[in-house]
Amino acid sequence: MKKKILFSLIICLIFFAGNAQTASVEKSTYGIQTGLLGIWIHNEMRLTNQIALRTELGMNAGIFGGDFYPQTGFLMTPVITVEPRWYYNLENRQSKSKNISGNSGNFVSLQTSYHPNWFVISNYDNLKTFNLLTIIPTWGIKRNVGEHFTYETAIGIGYGHQFREAYGDLEGVTANLHLRIGYRF
Numbered sequence: 001m002k003k004k005i006l007f008s009l010i011i012c013l014i015f016f017a018g019n020a021q022t023a024s025v026e027k028s029t030y031g032i033q034t035g036l037l038g039i040w041i042h043n044e045m046r047l048t049n050q051i052a053l054r055t056e057l058g059m060n061a062g063i064f065g066g067d068f069y070p071q072t073g074f075l076m077t078p079v080i081t082v083e084p085r086w087y088y089n090l091e092n093r094q095s096k097s098k099n100i101s102g103n104s105g106n107f108v109s110l111q112t113s114y115h116p117n118w119f120v121i122s123n124y125d126n127l128k129t130f131n132l133l134t135i136i137p138t139w140g141i142k143r144n145v146g147e148h149f150t151y152e153t154a155i156g157i158g159y160g161h162q163f164r165e166a167y168g169d170l171e172g173v174t175a176n177l178h179l180r181i182g183y184r185f
Contacts, residue, residue, distance in 0.1 A: 023090035024049040025103045031150065033182030037061040038076070040180075044103055050090060052103055056081040060115065075122040077115055077129055083138075085109040102184050104144045111136045111156065111176055131163040136176040150182045 025046045032041050040058025047053050060079045065072035087105040094100055115132040140154025160174030 022049055023094040023100055025052040025087055025090070026101070029102055029184060031102075031182050031184040033150070033152065033180040035178055035180040037063075038079075040079075040081075044085070047084070050087050052085050052087065054081070054083040054085055054109070056083070059121075071123070073122060073124050073127075075120055075124075075127060075129070077120055078118055079113050079115050081111060081113040083109045083111045099144055102142075102144050102150060104142055104150075106141050107139070107154075109138045109140070109154075109156075111138045111154075111158075130170075132160060133163075134158060134160040134174050134176075136174065138176050144184070148184050150184055151180065152182070153179045 026044070027046050029044050030042070032039070034040075038058055038060045040056050042054055042056040042058075044052040044054045056079075058079050058081075059076045061074070061076045063072060063074055085103075085107040086109070087103055087107045089106045090100050093105055098104075111134070113132075113134045113136075115129070115134075117129050117131050120127050120129055136156040136158030138154045138156030138158075140152060142150060142152040144150055154176060156176040158174060158176070160172060162170040164170055
């Protein structure tokens with residue numbers, strides 16, 4: 001009888017200790033994502049249990065046209081992004097037995113991106129862009145599909161500053177709206 005009680009107590013302690021763990025973002029996770037307008041590689045590194053620092057290197061794409069252009073234009077330019085993300089609902093998701101691996105949860109972030117004028121890939125010859133810095137408070141969700149695939153959507157409105165040496169700088173309101181699918185390594 002004592003062995004059964006001792007065994008039951010040990011099982012209960014293991015169960016409660018396992019459930020008492022704090023939900024946390026992953027120590028480090030890498031991946032690649034694509035969306036309608038670009039492709040990006042990223043790393044998310046844990047700063048605290050709920051905050052991860054996302055760094056991203058990619059190619060943003062754009063489409064332009066109108067009466068001024070003889071044909072619709074397409075361009076791709078490099079972008080470097082640093083984005084602290086607060087995953088605010090990990091505890092809630094874990095308590096409902098939902099997956100939080102790969103930082104699967106809702107987040108609020110401060111997306112800071114630099115678009116350098118290094119090169120442009122376009123169907124127009126000699127197309128030039130200007131250096132651009134954007135700072136955009138963003139809300140989003142990130143979810144896993146299986147073990148390695150992810151999808152993510154986010155929206156935000158913030159500030160953009162275009163560095164146009166010969167023409168004078170241009171600044172104003174800019175938006176972040178993205179829908180991405182990806183693969184996590």
